[in-house]
Amino acid sequence: MSTLAQLLADAGLPRLEAQLLLHMAGGGNRVTQLTWPEREAGAEVAQRFAALCARRHAGEPIAYLLGEREFFGLDLAVSPAVLIPRPDTEILVDTALARLPADGRALDLGTGSGAVALALAHSRPDADIWALDASPEALAQAQANGQRLNLAVTWRLSDWYAAVTGEQFDLLVSNPPYIAADDPHLQQGDLRFEPAGALTDFADGLSCIRQLIAGAPAHLRLGGWLLMEHGWQQAPAVRELLSAAGFIDVASWQDLAGHERVTGGRWR
Known part of the structure; x- marks a missing residue:
């Protein structure tokens, strides 16, 4: 079973993007990822993360994957x-x-x-x-x-x-x-x-x-x-x-x- 650190290392994406997508997949926020990198992610989290990474590698915008974008200090939902x-x-x-x-x-x-x-x-x-x-x-x-x-x-x-x-x-x-x-x-x-x-x-x-x-x-x-x-x-x-x-x-x-x-x- 993969750890949070292993998933991030194998993502093949810029680190911040990988961290955000892992959080969306249920792999904890960035604080969790940095503090407990050895934590096991679980099979479902790993599968969701892999699917999100594949979409990002295909070019899908990170904002659409996350469903939000900050603008002028406001967090806006986007699609x-x-x-x-x-x-x-x-x-x-x-x-x-x-x-x-x-x-x-x-x-x-x-x-x-x-x-x-x-x-x-x-x-x-x-x-x-x-x-x-x-x-x-x-x-x-x-x-x-x-x-x-x-x-x-x-x-x-x-x-x-x-x-x-x-x-x-x-x-x-x-x-x-x-x-x-x-x-x-x-x-x-x-x-x-x-x-x-x-x-x-x-x-x-x-x-x-x-x-x-x-x-x-x-x-x-x-x-x-x-x-x-x-x-x-x-x-x-x-x-x-x-x-x-x-x-x-x-x-x-x-x-x-x-x-x-x-x-x-x-x-x-």
Whole structure:
């Protein structure tokens, strides 16, 4: 019968990943694994661990295997129905928080797991946060996260602005599908397992951004901001689209790697 140490050594995975998967399989938490490495795992634990390791070796994202991902200090449940929250998107949250007025209203378009909307609601309990998604499965995941975290967000099933006719906000935020249909990264790494509709617009990577910009004026209060995450090479094109649509104070913000990752503008 294998010990915890033997299972970890034979996993063929980065140690932290192996430790997390062993914990999920019932092999104790990391403290147990480090303190009592000689503990026997048991046949059922070993079998579950082997199955999880096999899925990870096949490329399945660790976040989907664990069923959760931390984002902006919040533990979010995730599944293949939603995009895995990434650190780059925290730049979008930081930029949004700096522009959300006291008691303001914000709308997260294409919320997925609810990561951005819930981060805003957690950081600004005074604000009225709304979020929408066109996928019923994604919206259900976001609502479940909101309920578990006890954070108040108004959820809507909606294809972009369709379900918020007549509503106006101080801030519109979105991490839309922005990968071009022919981008080879869609066939690599974690992206192979994530929902295609949350990654690509099945066009040039800018079509959803154009829709967001076109619909924004009807839903922004005077002086309100539209902020969007985008690909690391798309900032110049997004700035041009915002300026052409009449937005002012158009600017881009960099991620931790120094790439322009978020672009936005203020409605005059």
